[in-house]
Amino acid sequence: MTVAVVDDHPVVVEGVRTWIAQDPRARVRIVSAGADLNAVRRGAGQSADVILLDLELNGELMLGALTELVDSGRRVIVFSQHVDEETVRAALDAGASAYVTKQEGPQFLVDAIVETAQDRPAVPPAMAGAMLSDQRPHLAPQERAALLLWFQSRSKAAVAERMGIRETTVKQYIDRARVKYGQVGRHAASKAALLARAIEDGLIRADDIEDR
Incomplete structure (x- = not known):
């Protein structure tokens, strides 16, 4: 399964590469990485099974871009430093398949990628917390x-x-x-x-x- 990483922090991109490389399942391959959304719209990442999207690029929230990607049929996991429930719910309302915070570590991130690529539920901790008070799914x-x-x-x-x-x-x-x-x-x-x-x-x- 393949993933395109959209993040404007090189250290985060390299961290994700390392986490994926160290995963024993060894079935995930990064096909595109960087802060350019055009890479997943028209470039190397356009056929990726999953897009891993930093919700804030260059100081701007990417909820509009998230909606656009989901509406075009892409599976998108938000990978963000934002941990508040309001932001998590907003991303889920925009159609994100899963929400992983950057504090949650490699296991939750790689699990979310693997499960999302196969259209199976992935519920990392921050996402679960935001959903506890709302038992309705967030459909795009x-x-x-x-x-x-x-x-x-x-x-x-x-x-x-x-x-x-x-x-x-x-x-x-x-x-x-x-x-x-x-x-x-x-x-x-x-x-x-x-x-x-x-x-x-x-x-x-x-x-x-x-x-x-």
Whole structure:
């Protein structure tokens, strides 16, 4: 599995390289590293399985860039010095697959990369703390839109055509929604279970399901 690291501190990038190299699973490879977001948009990191994104680059919070990357179908883990619950929730609301603080160490970071690359839940400590008081998953707008169209009895191919994206991206959005429900301990393996969860949480209204 491959990862693109976006961080403006070379010492952090080298630390991540070392942590990954020392991991006994030895299945993670960095394909791009540095502070240039264009490297993951159009450069060497554009095909990476996971993007590891520093939430603050050159003094600016990257929530907008995070949303853009998620909306384009990318799996993004936020790796940040910010530890407050408000920031963690904001990143999850923007669609981050996981949130790891820079104080949490190599095990949590590498675990998050491995699990996220395989569309499995990853809940590092800071993320778990932020989620304790909120048992609803944090779905990105595109994930919610894909779910609604899919619940309207559309095929994934039809959803892709409606949204102007690839069918594989639609599947990623739906799979990620399932993963995020798993992260809060509310698994939804079937389409019916996922629909019930979404209605229960007010993410989708029952009358929204009627095909238009």
